[in-house]
Amino acid sequence: xxxSKKIAIVGSGNWGSTIAGHVGEKVxxxxxxxxxxxxxxxxxxxxxxxxxxxEVINEKHENTKYLPNKILPENVLAVPDLDEAVKDAxxxxxxxxxxxxxxxxxxxxxxxxxxAFAITLIKGFYxxxxxxxxxxxxxxxxxxxxxxxxxxxxxxxxxxxxxxxFCEATVGSRDNRHxxxxxxxIDRPYFRVRFYPDVEIIEILGALKNxxxxxxxxxxxxxxxxxxxxxxxxxGFREMINFCRLHAKESSPDIYxxxxxxxxxxxxxxxGRNYNGAKKMAETNRSLEDxxxxxxxGQLLQGPGTAKEAYTFLxxxxxxxxxxxxxxxxxxxxxEVEPKQLLENLTHHPEYSEK
Amino acid sequence: xxxSKKIAIVGSGNWGSTIAGHVGEKVxxxxxxxxxxxxxxxxxxxxxxxxxxxEVINEKHENTKYLPNKILPENVLAVPDLDEAVKDAxxxxxxxxxxxxxxxxxxxxxxxxxxAFAITLIKGFYxxxxxxxxxxxxxxxxxxxxxxxxxxxxxxxxxxxxxxxFCEATVGSRDNRHxxxxxxxIDRPYFRVRFYPDVEIIEILGALKNxxxxxxxxxxxxxxxxxxxxxxxxxGFREMINFCRLHAKESSPDIYxxxxxxxxxxxxxxxGRNYNGAKKMAETNRSLEDxxxxxxxGQLLQGPGTAKEAYTFLxxxxxxxxxxxxxxxxxxxxxEVEPKQLLENLTHHPEYSEK
Numbered sequence: 001x002x003x004s005k006k007i008a009i010v011g012s013g014n015w016g017s018t019i020a021g022h023v024g025e026k027v028x029x030x031x032x033x034x035x036x037x038x039x040x041x042x043x044x045x046x047x048x049x050x051x052x053x054x055e056v057i058n059e060k061h062e063n064t065k066y067l068p069n070k071i072l073p074e075n076v077l078a079v080p081d082l083d084e085a086v087k088d089a090x091x092x093x094x095x096x097x098x099x100x101x102x103x104x105x106x107x108x109x110x111x112x113x114x115x116a117f118a119i120t121l122i123k124g125f126y127x128x129x130x131x132x133x134x135x136x137x138x139x140x141x142x143x144x145x146x147x148x149x150x151x152x153x154x155x156x157x158x159x160x161x162x163x164x165x166f167c168e169a170t171v172g173s174r175d176n177r178h179x180x181x182x183x184x185x186i187d188r189p190y191f192r193v194r195f196y197p198d199v200e201i202i203e204i205l206g207a208l209k210n211x212x213x214x215x216x217x218x219x220x221x222x223x224x225x226x227x228x229x230x231x232x233x234x235x236g237f238r239e240m241i242n243f244c245r246l247h248a249k250e251s252s253p254d255i256y257x258x259x260x261x262x263x264x265x266x267x268x269x270x271x272g273r274n275y276n277g278a279k280k281m282a283e284t285n286r287s288l289e290d291x292x293x294x295x296x297x298g299q300l301l302q303g304p305g306t307a308k309e310a311y312t313f314l315x316x317x318x319x320x321x322x323x324x325x326x327x328x329x330x331x332x333x334x335x336e337v338e339p340k341q342l343l344e345n346l347t348h349h350p351e352y353s354e355k
Numbered sequence: 356x357x358x359s360k361k362i363a364i365v366g367s368g369n370w371g372s373t374i375a376g377h378v379g380e381k382v383x384x385x386x387x388x389x390x391x392x393x394x395x396x397x398x399x400x401x402x403x404x405x406x407x408x409x410e411v412i413n414e415k416h417e418n419t420k421y422l423p424n425k426i427l428p429e430n431v432l433a434v435p436d437l438d439e440a441v442k443d444a445x446x447x448x449x450x451x452x453x454x455x456x457x458x459x460x461x462x463x464x465x466x467x468x469x470x471a472f473a474i475t476l477i478k479g480f481y482x483x484x485x486x487x488x489x490x491x492x493x494x495x496x497x498x499x500x501x502x503x504x505x506x507x508x509x510x511x512x513x514x515x516x517x518x519x520x521f522c523e524a525t526v527g528s529r530d531n532r533h534x535x536x537x538x539x540x541i542d543r544p545y546f547r548v549r550f551y552p553d554v555e556i557i558e559i560l561g562a563l564k565n566x567x568x569x570x571x572x573x574x575x576x577x578x579x580x581x582x583x584x585x586x587x588x589x590x591g592f593r594e595m596i597n598f599c600r601l602h603a604k605e606s607s608p609d610i611y612x613x614x615x616x617x618x619x620x621x622x623x624x625x626x627g628r629n630y631n632g633a634k635k636m637a638e639t640n641r642s643l644e645d646x647x648x649x650x651x652x653g654q655l656l657q658g659p660g661t662a663k664e665a666y667t668f669l670x671x672x673x674x675x676x677x678x679x680x681x682x683x684x685x686x687x688x689x690x691e692v693e694p695k696q697l698l699e700n701l702t703h704h705p706e707y708s709e710k
Binding site: 155156157160161163165166167168189190192194224225226227228229230231233234237238241253256257258259262263264266267270271272343346347348349351352 | 510511512515516518520521522523544545547549579580581582583584585586588589592593596608611612613614617618619621622625626627698701702703704706707
């Protein structure tokens with residue numbers, strides 16, 4: 001008899017807890033193949049009432065801090081020790097803030113099973129300081145842990161997934177055996193997944209869409225018309241595609257029309273956090289820091305960080321002129337230009353001199 | 356000396372009057388090449404106060420009925436007689452409701468200059484009753500008048516264009532001389548055009564987007580989550596592309612990422628008439644007719660008519676199963692299924708069995 005596969009969730013925030021619950025429910029129907037316990041690494045936190053977050057999760061089956069009012073299945077076990085959490089895991093689902101990826105991977109070095117594989121749900125990338133090339137989370141996981149790494153992105157607002165409201169996702173995988181496992185663990189009638197070999201492009205799209213969603217927010221905050229708002233999303237989307245192509249060639253242009261591409265952008269631009277923060281910036285003329293502090297309860301937006309990385313990368317390649325939406329998004333976050341400049345610069349976007 | 360080219364606008368509704376004004380302003384800067392008078396065919400109407408619409412337009416330089424509060428340039432001349440309006444025209448811009456296309460073209464037969472060309476801005480198509488093939492407006496114009504016909508579609512809400520708010524459009528043209536003329540007449544810093552040879556695909560997209568915008572409206576009316584709303588737009592968009600491919604092969608998949616494609620869909624789904632009407636249907640459970648009558652002042656939506664044509668075409672090809680979003684859109688308009696069925700059917704969309 002084959003031993004059943006063990007699953008570890010590396011991370012326990014809003015999305016991490018949601019996916020832990022999602023996979024936790026699913027393995028209950030797959031008893032022969034998967035260890036019934038889902039281990040979720042949870043960096044210990046002391047809550048306001050003095051209790052420990054992991055203990056609360058394991059007793060109440062609820063992540064009261066990051067996913068309140070959603071009951072997790074009882075087979076999700078929060079574990080505060082990283083080594084213990086990933087020990088013996090066959091499948092590692094990474095879902096931590098992207099700034100902790102390098103450090104977490106370093107800590108896990110040589111501690112992960114040789115035939116395990118990972119899948120990243122993390123939005124964000126680095127720019128290598130020496131080479132000025134993109135350094136993706138999947139690439140860091142792969143090279144540090146020496147295991148394959150898949151990616152999964154899409155229009156998946158965590159709260160709605162936790163509520164079992166219909167969504168889709170796109171999985172990047174180059175190995176059919178891995179794809180089959182991900183399909184078993186994730187695909188459900190209300191959470192449909194589709195597969196492409198484009199691990200890296202899927203991941204880049206998931207990060208970049210936060211920047212373009214911010215631009216939609218700037219436009220809406222300035223009360224731009226529907227025509228302009230559609231144009232900014234379209235031109236931003238074209239820049240996202242061109243940006244991906246600087247790093248990898250897609251297996252099919254259809255990848256951009258998947259959930260990880262146009263759908264995630266639309267969902268984020270309909271009312272995601274980055275959109276809302278940017279809209280407020282343009283409406284109130286306050287700084288990004290102010291808005292994060294006062295309106296978002298100290299929560300940092302992902303868009304501005306990604307805008308900075310994208311700007312650094314494009315500047316290093318001397319390509320900022322070809323990516324005015326990304327350029328302006330960063331400069332607006334920095335307070336160096338006004339949001340209205342973004343709209344004015346659309347009128348002479350390089351797309352219009354092409355043909 | 357070459358004679359200057361004459362321009363006729365066939366139609367004088369909201370969009371027709373807007374384009375007449377737009378082109379009218381532009382020719383003032385192109386005095387050598389274009390006749391300075393823009394003739395706009397305006398089917399005569401007697402207004403509530405007993406005055407004639409053409410006379411009001413020509414005296415007040417305002418289409419008080421269809422584009423109120425926007426002053427048209429004085430070189431736009433409303434002409435009630437169709438023959439007189441198109442006589443000697445070198446460029447005919449068609450912008451009438453699509454149900455009047457056949458009749459209008461028949462009336463114009465043999466009356467148009469041999470070396471003229473047309474451009475259609477009309478959203479909608481027919482299905483040929485005998486062959487069950489699509490019959491496009493550009494094809495009707497071309498075959499009836501025996502002149503080439505271009506198309507122009509995009510995220511161009513008329514009122515915003517009249518207000519000179521930034522937008523884009525996509526022009527279908529297979530002749531560079533025609534493209535150059537359209538560029539001269541239409542392209543401006545706040546109205547940027549891009550060209551593709553795909554006359555027919557551009558036109559089909561412009562019609563179909565109204566159906567998918569309605570589906571977004573149904574979803575929003577049912578308070579579906581952002582994930583679901585993004586999925587419905589994505590799956591609907593994929594069906595739009597597959598639908599186009601039943602009629603013509605695109606010159607490049609990029610055409611779908613132009614203003615006529617994804618941008619027009621987004622703009623329409625952000626708050627166009629078809630979106631709003633459908634949203635109200637799902638919210639109030641009232642019939643389409645009721646809503647058109649009571650909430651839209653008797654104005655008919657374009658989406659339901661296009662949904663019917665699309666349904667007829669797909670049914671004739673035995674392809675309804677491959678296009679569940681289009682199928683359900685029509686059945687909802689007919690009152691045969693409830694809007695929530697559309698959402699339920701997303702969970703087993705044929706996209707998910709493909710790969």
